[in-house]
Amino acid sequence: MDPTALLLSRLQFAFTISFHIIFPAFTIGLAAWLTVLEAMHQYSGKPVYRTLFAFWLKIFGVAFGMGVVSGVVMAFQFGTNWSVLSKMSGPIQGPLLSYETFTAFMLEAGFFGILIFGRPRVPPWFYLFSTAMVAVGTTLSAFWIMVNNSWMQVPTGYVLQNDQFVPDDWTQIIFNRVVWVRFPHMLLASYLTGAFCVAATGARYLLRRTYRAEAHVMLRMGLALAAVLLPAQLFIGHLVGDYVHDYQPAKFAAIEARWHDEQPASEVLIAIPDSSTESNKYAISIPVLGSIIGSMSLTSKEVGLTSFAPQDRPPVLIPFFTFRIMVGCGFVMLGLAWLGTWLGLKHRLDRNRLLLWGIFLSFPLPWVAILTGWYTAEVGRQPWTVYGVLRTADAVTPFLTASAAMTSLILFVAVYAFIFSFGTYYIYRLLRAGPAGLGGRPLHVPVPNRPMSLADQVPAARSYLGAGE
């Protein structure tokens, strides 16, 4: 095993999966929102829902496409860079990811084509059904991924035979208590991402004084959903913390920057953890609160990092800060959602431009929260890839050379940077053009089999008017 190849493989995995999660996190929520819009349009007949559907569908198309292509990489990367892991855990992770592909990917992919191109070709009920199937597919995909990752975090239901993890209890693997807090945590995070993007778009249009009808619907629905989901998310987040406390005490200690056993334990709010001296600099802490958070007790003893052998400790700096950034984003979003909903109910939101700016500028927060949350979970479980059983250093492809790993990392970074910059630019342009970007063309004109999604009417119409680039 080449230590440089190991480091590069870890960087590559972190980079490709961080890039990938941006898109599913967005499209899971967006697919559900599209289903709601289509259902409301078919039920109420109000054109505003149809306009909004057509508008968000274009954005969904771009984000979904980037999610698909960056997801294919994940299915192969386990084998290319982590061959020991693939060989050992294939009997458990392989079937779980097979279930994901079989139940989720094919469902999404099959109905995505109909969602984008099929409206003129199918009856309305079937179109609504197709939209719902795409939403179900994205959700199922998240479920299986969480089952898979939770098994790596808290491996259970297996026996080790001939250097392989052989499953002996699938119900324990799938109905692992850990799955059922982490899956809702991820699902709510995705819905919050969708909700905040929709609300932020609405806020932007109100600030620009355009598309008032659509902007009100977006702002109202987005903020109301976020206002309800955020308290639930904070509660489930606390339950996730409980599982970490019980099953991964070293990760918990790293998140808390607790170096030594304490009884009762204090809670470090902010500090600069220093692993060379095994202590915190500039710490602000609250006595006893650490025991309350960890064990709901005033007197409990909480474990510190020095209780673990140095080679079994995770890095401290990253989990400590990423966790605090995630929680901070959660509270900022909660404040915005509650304040916005309350002012909205009193019909005073339109005039509060400061809050509208706040809501608009908050659109990256859910992504920041998701990424930092995942960094907490994944960096915090080091040095293990299958927790407590298989070390990351032992899981990497043993004959991988540093030059091959460097080549692949550079190429991934280059290609992803390239498509990401274009993709976000196209989404930005769609958002800027707004719902009327459809160019006033009647929505029922059959445009079957368009080369790409419905969206090129935006630039086409603009350049026709001499307003293009």
Place this chain on the structure above:
Amino acid sequence: MVMYWVALLAISILIYLLLDGFDLGVGMLFSAAGGESQRDAMLSTVAPVWDGNETWLIVTGVIMWGSFPVVYAMVMSAFYIPVLVMLLGLILRGVAFEFRGKALSSRWVWDVSFVVGSFAASFMQGAMVGALVEGLQFSNGDYTGGTLGWLTAFSALCGVGLCFGYSLLGACWLVRKCDGPVRDAARRQIPPLAIGVLVFLVVVFAYALAENLPILQRWTDRPYLFVFPVIGAGAAAMLAKSILRHDDYWPFHMVALIFVAAFATLALSFWPYMIPFVVTIDEAAAPHASLAFMFWGAGLFVFPLMLLYVAIGYRVFRGKAAPAADHY
């Protein structure tokens, strides 16, 4: 149980070859298209289905990982560079579907990435099959052939051969789905592509037989195997006939049949090896608990459902695609 998953793996690979084959083929032929409206028309025949087609590659990957983890780990790690290039190719061509129409002055970027991505992915897939047939170096389950050990004259030839094969499928797909100049151009491309594919197949099999005597043994032991090359030859004759008759429907099916015959010939030549002469099916199979868990849900119930989604997708978008002129 093991046989069931071998069968499902084979079926998934075959479906992938046929479905993504035609859309990668359209991607390569895209480079020869005459003008913007033809390019739009070509793309519109694959845009609603490409995502589903590519998903069969993931299906293949995860079945291999779940049912034959040893093979998955050995093959993927040995093919580090070709898998990487294939994935990057698929990424570049995949985003082109969504990005191309949203670009104004930069549309050519996505035209280029669509073509280059399609070539890269097709070539690497062919080269990997070629390298497997030729034989990779392993010791104790670890690949020892070096980063570029997969690259030989034979594997490169197979890469080029698969580019021809996919392009032929793509041309037949365009004949089936398009009218006017796109169809006429595709029709003209079919004969040279078909001859290229047949020459390639003959060369490859002659080479494989000359290099690997064990294979020759298999064929003389089991003469019924000759049925597949015969089916392939019959399909080639039917293809020639349907082209001469200017038929739009049959060429695609005949080329598909040639693919099936070639795939079956190849697979049965190496039976029961998954990695030729290194790992057999039984050695690679996952524990029974894994195979059974996959069988009683995904295998038995969800797999037919997946076929149903595919059928629905193709049914909704059946018939000739709308001419490009309708788009504006």
